[in-house]
Amino acid sequence: MVIHDLIGIGFGPSNIALAIALDEKRRDGRRVDAMFIEKQAGFAWHKDMMLDQAHMQISFMKDLATLRNPTSRFTFINYLHEKKRLQDFINLKTFFPSRHEFNDYLGWAASQFEDACVYGEEVFEVLPEKEGHGGEVSLLRVRSRDGAGRVTERLARNLVVSIGGMPNIPDGFRALRNDPRVFHSSSYLRDMARLPDAARIAIVGAGQSAAEIFMDLQGRPHAPQVDLIMRARSIRPSDDSPFVNEVFNVEFTDYIYSQPENERAALIDEFGHTNYAVADLDLIQQIFKMFYEQKVRGEERMRFLRRHEIRGVHAAADGIQLTLHDQNTGHEDTLRYDAVVLATGYGREQHKALLTPLAPYLGDFSVDRHYRVGSTPDFHPAIFLQGACESSHGLSDTLLSVTSVRTGEIGNALLRAIPAGAPVAATAVNAANSPRHERQPVQA
Numbered sequence: 001m002v003i004h005d006l007i008g009i010g011f012g013p014s015n016i017a018l019a020i021a022l023d024e025k026r027r028d029g030r031r032v033d034a035m036f037i038e039k040q041a042g043f044a045w046h047k048d049m050m051l052d053q054a055h056m057q058i059s060f061m062k063d064l065a066t067l068r069n070p071t072s073r074f075t076f077i078n079y080l081h082e083k084k085r086l087q088d089f090i091n092l093k094t095f096f097p098s099r100h101e102f103n104d105y106l107g108w109a110a111s112q113f114e115d116a117c118v119y120g121e122e123v124f125e126v127l128p129e130k131e132g133h134g135g136e137v138s139l140l141r142v143r144s145r146d147g148a149g150r151v152t153e154r155l156a157r158n159l160v161v162s163i164g165g166m167p168n169i170p171d172g173f174r175a176l177r178n179d180p181r182v183f184h185s186s187s188y189l190r191d192m193a194r195l196p197d198a199a200r201i202a203i204v205g206a207g208q209s210a211a212e213i214f215m216d217l218q219g220r221p222h223a224p225q226v227d228l229i230m231r232a233r234s235i236r237p238s239d240d241s242p243f244v245n246e247v248f249n250v251e252f253t254d255y256i257y258s259q260p261e262n263e264r265a266a267l268i269d270e271f272g273h274t275n276y277a278v279a280d281l282d283l284i285q286q287i288f289k290m291f292y293e294q295k296v297r298g299e300e301r302m303r304f305l306r307r308h309e310i311r312g313v314h315a316a317a318d319g320i321q322l323t324l325h326d327q328n329t330g331h332e333d334t335l336r337y338d339a340v341v342l343a344t345g346y347g348r349e350q351h352k353a354l355l356t357p358l359a360p361y362l363g364d365f366s367v368d369r370h371y372r373v374g375s376t377p378d379f380h381p382a383i384f385l386q387g388a389c390e391s392s393h394g395l396s397d398t399l400l401s402v403t404s405v406r407t408g409e410i411g412n413a414l415l416r417a418i419p420a421g422a423p424v425a426a427t428a429v430n431a432a433n434s435p436r437h438e439r440q441p442v443q444a
């Protein structure tokens, strides 16, 4: 069986950026045999939130490479150059490309590592591989399943887990997980397409996704009635003013990591309004204008139910009933909806479930400055986390802000973990349930 130097779980921006960083190291003479496993059938970046009007909320210069290496061929500028759009983009005079275009850029970068990534397999388990009886753990056995249920196993010396966020479903809605009328914003376009006649729609949430979906539904030709439901008093703008934005600077990672735990938590709380439960000011202004125009026409198709708390959720044959408590008036009302969209954010803990068999070696899963999970002395593989280190590395961890620099740091830490000249075995692969041919990885 092939023993990879590294297996990366997920092939979103974080692991694409890592593949690029490792490609640079190869040019410097250090080869890392890296294989990435992605559950989607091909590359796609938040495809069910690929709304027509959506644009990036970060400068294009915080792409997969520029901050670490502006001379990389994987910069957004080189992508534009290769696509023959550089001059046109300059004339757009923006730092914020559309989400469609950034997705195309990410896909363009991902396509250059086709041989290092297997698509359509979801990793469901990582097992420790011991040397001899009761020996030390030197390898990891990564188990994945494809759409047909076939299981493939691969061995790796090291692992990087970059699996993004897991939809956050509020308690009251958990029991309705299998009801197609209730879904999370992460599957918005797909699930909405299954309900083309939904005439009354509720959106729960107060952040960017809730606001984007609200405007998307406003523009739909079948003109549904839409309620935007939130506990907050208003939609608040995300603060991207320059001094505040310094919390996303690369140096800030060192600063926050060096702080005691309570200070880190206080900093994340203080600057939470850069990212959580906030929306772009432009979008807020569009929503306000849309409400104003409704007033002029004397309509109330789109409603803003602020200071409303959901006190009850009931799935009835004729719709999802939400019992709403108006915190301003104390009034309670039960409304019926054909669809409920939960724009309620993401959790970042699912790596723990994936790595459960390794838990005895990994303590509380805390990471060092270079994103490596601490382990017991008898456990040798290095395991790195991307996107799950906000509490130790700050708010930039779940965003693109420092991705290019972070992956350079992980690449260096990885090379320290792999002794120079370590052999790369190359024999057949072992499939667990049904044998399956594994594509040979390129040297990334």
Ligand SMILES: Cc1cc2nc3c(=O)[nH]c(=O)nc-3n(C[C@H](O)[C@H](O)[C@H](O)COP(=O)(O)OP(=O)(O)OC[C@H]3O[C@@H](n4cnc5c(N)ncnc54)[C@H](O)[C@@H]3O)c2cc1C
Pocket (backbone or CB within 6 Å): 009, 010, 011, 012, 013, 014, 015, 037, 038, 039, 040, 044, 045, 046, 049, 055, 056, 057, 058, 121, 122, 123, 124, 162, 163, 164, 165, 209, 386, 387, 398, 399, 400, 401
């Ligand atoms: C709608 C939306 C818009 C955003 N816009 C911005 C923005 O403008 N700027 C910004 O900085 N950030 C933005 N973000 C934040 C976002 O987290 C980052 O942009 C970026 O996607 C993080 O990359 P990632 O690779 O860590 O995670 P992801 O992009 O989530 O990628 C994780 C990948 O892992 C795969 N995966 C998950 N589990 C498994 C498994 N068990 N086995 C195999 N594969 C698996 C997933 O399919 C996915 O492809 C946005 C987020 C959303 C939801």
